[in-house]
Amino acid sequence: MIKIVAENYIKEEHQKEFLKLTKELIILSRExxxxxSYHLYQDIQDPSHYTFVEEWQNQEAIDLHNQTKHFTTIVPQIKSFTSKPSRAVKYKEVQ
Amino acid sequence: MIKIVAENYIKEEHQKEFLKLTKELIILSRExxxxxSYHLYQDIQDPSHYTFVEEWQNQEAIDLHNQTKHFTTIVPQIKSFTSKPSRAVKYKEVQ
Structure with missing residues (x-):
């Protein structure tokens, strides 16, 4: 299992559109x-800070995800809404 | 539910002790x-980078956790093992 924690900072004027697009991204990714698993969280202290926490079976599953239509069309739109650099970290479970 | 993502960068010479202490911290926190839930992950690209991903029922549960003996004794030891500043973010679930 590989866990991805992907952080994005979304400009206030794009939050509604961001949430609409992520809803679609999440539904299709979970399929x-x-x-x-694939969830979206919002920072309690900084409402512009949204983080995806995703679990994938292996690297092959992530590679396939990155090639899907929903990923290649929605993720660039999300990136265009950001106010500062995004950050994604891939983890393996320790305990 | 509140999710905490807490990142620590552990000096190589302290990794063994860190893993021993976190094992105890995780077992007691889960109780x-x-x-x-309470899990520890290791960054696949940077093995010194360890991240706890925790889920708590509410803020009261986090406040109680922060007062437990395992938290107040183990967390300061973990902090003494770090090579750069730690970071913890509290999240609410969006979707």
Whole structure:
């Protein structure tokens, strides 16, 4: 299992559109065979700070996800809404 | 539910001790009534980068956790092992 924690800072004027697009992204990503879970969280202290926490079966599942239509069309739109650099970290479970 | 993502960068010479202490911290934290889940992950690209992903029922559960003996004794030791500033973010679930 690989866990991804992907952080984005969304400009206030784009938050509504961001939430609409992420809803679609999340529904379609959860339907992928290699996905274990896919959730979106909002920072309690900084409402512009949104973080995806995703679990994938393996790197192959992530590679396939990155090639899907929903990823290649929605993620660039999300990036265009950001106010500062995004950050994504891939993790393996320790305990 | 509140999700905490807490990142620590651990000096190489302290990794063994860090993993021993976190094992204890995780076991005892999972036993707390207000805890939903408590896991530790390691960055695949940077093995010194460890991140706790925790789920708590509410802020009261986090306040109680922060007062437990395992938290007040183990967390300062973990902080003494770090090579750069730690970071913790509290999130609410969006979708």
């Amino acid at each position: 992928e065979a290699g996905n274990i | 707390e009534a207000g805890n939903i």
